[in-house]
Amino acid sequence: MTQELVIEIAERAIWIILLTSGPLLILALVSGLAVSIFQATTQIQEQTLAFVPKIVAVLVGIVIFGPWMLARVTTFSADIFENLGRYIG
Numbered sequence: 564m565t566q567e568l569v570i571e572i573a574e575r576a577i578w579i580i581l582l583t584s585g586p587l588l589i590l591a592l593v594s595g596l597a598v599s600i601f602q603a604t605t606q607i608q609e610q611t612l613a614f615v616p617k618i619v620a621v622l623v624g625i626v627i628f629g630p631w632m633l634a635r636v637t638t639f640s641a642d643i644f645e646n647l648g649r650y651i652g
Contacts, residue, residue, distance in 0.1 A: 594617050598612060
């Protein structure tokens with residue numbers, strides 16, 4: 564296994580991680596920002612209020628983006644296992 568191959572596999576793995584976690588992180592960011600703006604305008608200083616919308620947004624995101632995320636990770640894993648002989652040998 565050459566250094567270039569290890570770097571290529573690590574690069575692809577990081578790219579898959581970014582692609583699959585990105586939509587959920589963006590949803591959590593947007594919902595957190597919306598709740599923060601709401602709290603600032605209404606002067607409600609409840610700390611736990613920000614968590615519930617984030618959790619709901621991420622759960623909805625998992626339902627919407629879950630099959631796509633699973634397909635990406637499964638394809639990457641299958642590719643690694645199919646080419647295992649080439650990678651090691």
